[in-house]
Amino acid sequence: MSSNGEVKARRSVDAASSFLAPHLPGIRASALLMLLFLVVYGGTNWFVTSRGEFSCIGLPWERSIPYLPWMLVPYLSLGVLFLVTPLLCRDDADRRLYCRRVALSMLVAAFFFLLMPLELDFPKRHASHWVLYALDLVDAIDPPHNLFPSLHVALAMLAGVHIGRRLNGWWRAAFVAWIVLVIASTVLTHRHHVLDALGGAALGLAALAIVRERRSAAPSAVPLLGRLADRLRSVEVAEVGVPGPVARSRTRDGTESVGRRRSTGAVTRRR
Numbered sequence: 534m535s536s537n538g539e540v541k542a543r544r545s546v547d548a549a550s551s552f553l554a555p556h557l558p559g560i561r562a563s564a565l566l567m568l569l570f571l572v573v574y575g576g577t578n579w580f581v582t583s584r585g586e587f588s589c590i591g592l593p594w595e596r597s598i599p600y601l602p603w604m605l606v607p608y609l610s611l612g613v614l615f616l617v618t619p620l621l622c623r624d625d626a627d628r629r630l631y632c633r634r635v636a637l638s639m640l641v642a643a644f645f646f647l648l649m650p651l652e653l654d655f656p657k658r659h660a661s662h663w664v665l666y667a668l669d670l671v672d673a674i675d676p677p678h679n680l681f682p683s684l685h686v687a688l689a690m691l692a693g694v695h696i697g698r699r700l701n702g703w704w705r706a707a708f709v710a711w712i713v714l715v716i717a718s719t720v721l722t723h724r725h726h727v728l729d730a731l732g733g734a735a736l737g738l739a740a741l742a743i744v745r746e747r748r749s750a751a752p753s754a755v756p757l758l759g760r761l762a763d764r765l766r767s768v769e770v771a772e773v774g775v776p777g778p779v780a781r782s783r784t785r786d787g788t789e790s791v792g793r794r795r796s797t798g799a800v801t802r803r804r
Contacts, residue, residue, distance in 0.1 A: 558619075558625060558628060559619040559620035559621075559622070559628060560619075560620070562619035562628055562631075562632055563615075563616045563617075563618075563619045563620065565632070566615070566619065566632060566635055566636075567615075567616065569635075569636060569639060570615075570639065573639045573640065573643045574639065574642075574643070574646075574679060574684065576643075577643045577646040577647055577679060578646070578675065578676055578678055578679050580647065581646060581647065581650035581678050581679070582676050582678055584650065586650060587650050587651055587652035587678060588649060588650070588651055588652070589651060589652055589653070589654045590649075590651060590680075590681060590726060590728050590729070591653065591654035591655070591726040591728075592726070592727065592728070595654070595655070595720075595726055595727060596654070596655065596656055598655075598720060598721070598723070599721065600655070600721070600722070600723050601721045601722070602722075604714070604717070604718040604721040604722050605667060605668070605718070605722055607711065607714040607715045607717075607718045608685075608715065608718035608719065608722050608724065609671075610711075610715060611685055611688060611689055611692075611715055614688075614689065614692040614696070614715070615688055615692065617696075618631060618691075618692045618695055618696055619631060619632065621695070621696050621699060622695055623698065623699060626746070626747070627695060627746075630695075630744065630746055631691060631695045633744045634691050634740040634741065634744045635688065635691060635740075637740050637743065637744055638684065638687045638688065638691065638736055638737065638740045639684065641682075641736060641739075641740075642679070642682055642684045642687065642736060645681055645682060645732075646678075646679040646680075646681075649681055650678050650679075651678060651680040651681055651729075652677065652678060652680075653677050653680070653723065653724075653725075653726070654726070655723040668722075671724075677724060680725055680726065680729045681726075681728060681729045681732045682729065682732030682733040682735065682736045683719050683725045683729040683730050683732060683733030683736075684733060684736075685715075685716075685719050685724070685725065685733060686716050686719055686725075686729075686730050686733025686734055686736075686737060687733045687734070687736040687737035687740065688737075689712050689715040689716050689737075690712070690716070690733075690734065690737030690738070690741075691737060691740060691741070692712070693708070693709065693712035694741060696708065697709060697712075716730065716733075716734070719733070
């Protein structure tokens with residue numbers, strides 16, 4: 534019985550290993566990005582919160598923007614997108630590209646967070662108890678001071694690009710619509726001001742433009758020259774021809790002349 538149990542356990546371990554093996558690079562990338570996020574974003578938020586000096590870039594008309602409690606769902610879904618995007622990249626090159634773009638976005642955003650610690654200027658929220666509890670939990674984990682540029686918007690754009698390229702048709706349209714909801718939720722949950730969201734969009738576009746896919750290297754000049762020389766030789770042979778058989782002819786005075794004719798592929802006979 535014990536041997537049967539060991540066999541079953543070994544099979545379970547092998548099945549789990551075979552399932553996880555293709556996903557290990559994505560899991561490692563997700564773990565490293567989460568660690569970077571906790572250090573960079575969490576560290577800057579702790580630092581500026583401890584200083585207690587904040588500015589505000591909210592516009593007066595933003596106080597009339599409605600607060601939509603249900604938008605908290607797409608807002609919080611970014612955490613899932615952030616973790617699964619490395620697992621859904623096309624290949625290792627695409628995964629490295631995504632990680633570099635995310636790292637650049639985080640570092641640039643951290644610079645602005647330290648330079649411009651901000652606070653929100655929205656009216657008091659009115660929602661059901663569970664929503665208020667959820668928002669209080671979010672505020673406790675993420676005090677709203679790392680605002681400009683909105684890293685939420687930038688990361689949503691990067692996830693949308695790298696996951697969206699794997700989808701087609703209605704799936705892609707639905708996913709893009711969800712990314713739009715995630716971006717809009719930053720303002721409609723009163724977690725960011727409009728200028729924060731615009732700054733995050735600019736940051737995402739900059740990361741996409743600066744960190745690009747590496748194209749394959751240009752072909753070497755030596756093979757190109759070799760192919761060019763072969764082409765020239767074939768053209769020369771076609772025009773000039775190859776040595777043909779010896780031809781003998783007699784002149785009018787009776788002497789014999791010997792020469793070699795060039796053959797161009799056509800055979801002529803003289804009678």
